Amino acid sequence: MKRKTITLATFHRHLVLRVAMVGIVVALFFGGLTWYQQRAEVIDHILERVVSGTRLFNHRIGYLTHQPSWPEPEAVQTELDRHLSESARGVVEREGRFIYVAILDREAGLLASQVDETYPHVDALRARRDELKATLQAARSDFYRIYRLDGIPYVLTATPLLGMNREVLGYAETIFAVSEEALQAGYRNIRRTVFSVMGIVFLTTLLIYPSILTLTRRLSKLTINLLDANMETLKVLGSAIAKRDSDTDAHNYRVTLYAVRIAESLALDNATIQSLIKGAFLHDVGKIGVRDAILLKPGRLDDREYTIMKQHVSHGLDIVNRSRWLKDAVDVVGYHHEKYAGEGYNEGLQGEEIPITARIFAVADVFDALTSKRPYKDPFSYEETMDILEEGRRSHFDPRVLDAFASIAQDLYAAFAGREDQVLKDTLETVIQRYFSADAAIQPT
Numbered sequence: 417m418k419r420k421t422i423t424l425a426t427f428h429r430h431l432v433l434r435v436a437m438v439g440i441v442v443a444l445f446f447g448g449l450t451w452y453q454q455r456a457e458v459i460d461h462i463l464e465r466v467v468s469g470t471r472l473f474n475h476r477i478g479y480l481t482h483q484p485s486w487p488e489p490e491a492v493q494t495e496l497d498r499h500l501s502e503s504a505r506g507v508v509e510r511e512g513r514f515i516y517v518a519i520l521d522r523e524a525g526l527l528a529s530q531v532d533e534t535y536p537h538v539d540a541l542r543a544r545r546d547e548l549k550a551t552l553q554a555a556r557s558d559f560y561r562i563y564r565l566d567g568i569p570y571v572l573t574a575t576p577l578l579g580m581n582r583e584v585l586g587y588a589e590t591i592f593a594v595s596e597e598a599l600q601a602g603y604r605n606i607r608r609t610v611f612s613v614m615g616i617v618f619l620t621t622l623l624i625y626p627s628i629l630t631l632t633r634r635l636s637k638l639t640i641n642l643l644d645a646n647m648e649t650l651k652v653l654g655s656a657i658a659k660r661d662s663d664t665d666a667h668n669y670r671v672t673l674y675a676v677r678i679a680e681s682l683a684l685d686n687a688t689i690q691s692l693i694k695g696a697f698l699h700d701v702g703k704i705g706v707r708d709a710i711l712l713k714p715g716r717l718d719d720r721e722y723t724i725m726k727q728h729v730s731h732g733l734d735i736v737n738r739s740r741w742l743k744d745a746v747d748v749v750g751y752h753h754e755k756y757a758g759e760g761y762n763e764g765l766q767g768e769e770i771p772i773t774a775r776i777f778a779v780a781d782v783f784d785a786l787t788s789k790r791p792y793k794d795p796f797s798y799e800e801t802m803d804i805l806e807e808g809r810r811s812h813f814d815p816r817v818l819d820a821f822a823s824i825a826q827d828l829y830a831a832f833a834g835r836e837d838q839v840l841k842d843t844l845e846t847v848i849q850r851y852f853s854a855d856a857a858i859q860p861t
């Protein structure tokens with residue numbers, strides 16, 4: 417998976433989109449919350465008016481219950497008719513109207529009632545009232561329930577009518593229909609409040625945007641500086657060992673380029689290629705710990721010297737393990753001398769036991785050694801080099817890696833073999849930027 421470099425314009429677009437999305441989500445959340453609260457408040461307000469209307473009405477007919485027994489139903493009906501229009505209706509008419517008012521005795525038997533038979537839902541509501549009868553009989557205090565029919569809320573109330581000694585003598589029961597005007601006015605208020613809240617939340621989120629941008633730029637700059645410092649460490653360490661080994665930096669540069677191209681043709685992921693780059697730079701860093709007499713010996717090493725020379729792998733592991741950032745290099749540093757058939761060192765791993773980065777590096781390293789001029793040899797031709805690599809198929813090299821390399825080797829040879837100039841450095845710099853900078857930096861357009 418190839419990672420794209422983020423440009424400042426892309427970053428701006430992403431940031432604006434994310435900030436806007438967060439703004440919208442937060443605004444919707446608080447808008448919803450406000451809607452819920454405001455709606456409850458509107459209903460509470462209407463309910464309060466209905467209950468106070470009912471109470472006033474009950475108060476006005478209270479003298480009926482302060483007698484030894486209920487008057488005749490006709491007398492109660494007369495009192496009900498007399499008081500209804502001037503009390504309950506008058507109090508709440510802006511919010512709606514009572515479409516049913518009844519006086520019931522203690523057993524919920526009807527003493528008197530007034531019903532607006534012209535009202536469309538009056539029968540359906542009366543049926544609901546009957547369902548509540550049991551609840552009503554148990555009620556010792558104000559009781560109400562809200563119903564909706566065709567989107568219009570109705571409030572059913574039941575209030576106990578108390579005698580002189582606070583005993584329940586009966587009930588006043590009402591059905592109140594909320595007016596369309598009251599409903600619309602309530603919803604208008606809710607909408608206004610909800611939109612204000614959403615607007616404020618969204619604007620506040622957008623106002624935060626410049627601060628986020630500034631902080632991100634600062635953070636990005638710090639991260640770039642940190643990355644530059646880390647990359648310098650990598651180059652300095654690689655260069656230090658190259659100098660000791662009478663080699664040039666160019667060997668490190670070329671093997672890194674070759675290895676990255678092989679990894680790309682095998683479609684390895686970004687993190688693996690990053691560790692391959694670090695490992696390729698530092699593969700022989702452990703040679704710092706090998707004595708000059710052995711490291712720089714012109715002739716063949718004897719067995720004892722060879723054993724000491726091989727220790728450069730464990731020295732290298734000691735070095736890279738000391739740095740969290742360089743630790744990624746352990747696979748190449750620790751296993752670059754392993755061979756596919758298990759004849760290598762330090763651990764004699766076989767096949768896919770050897771990390772893929774080390775198997776790739778082994779091909780790149782031998783290819784570069786063969787195609788480069790050394791004090792003791794001239795460079796081999798491309799064909800000779802590929803023949804030698806082919807001889808190592810399955811014994812030294814992973815056949816899958818070798819196949820991947822064979823398909824790009826001719827181009828790599830033509831472009832970089834034996835090269836030590838600025839073009840090589842620039843090409844490598846581009847590769848490093850591609851694999852490391854996207855993690856850390858926002859590139860100016």
Ligand SMILES: [Fe+2]
Pocket residue numbers: 699700728752753
């Ligand atoms: Fe080595």
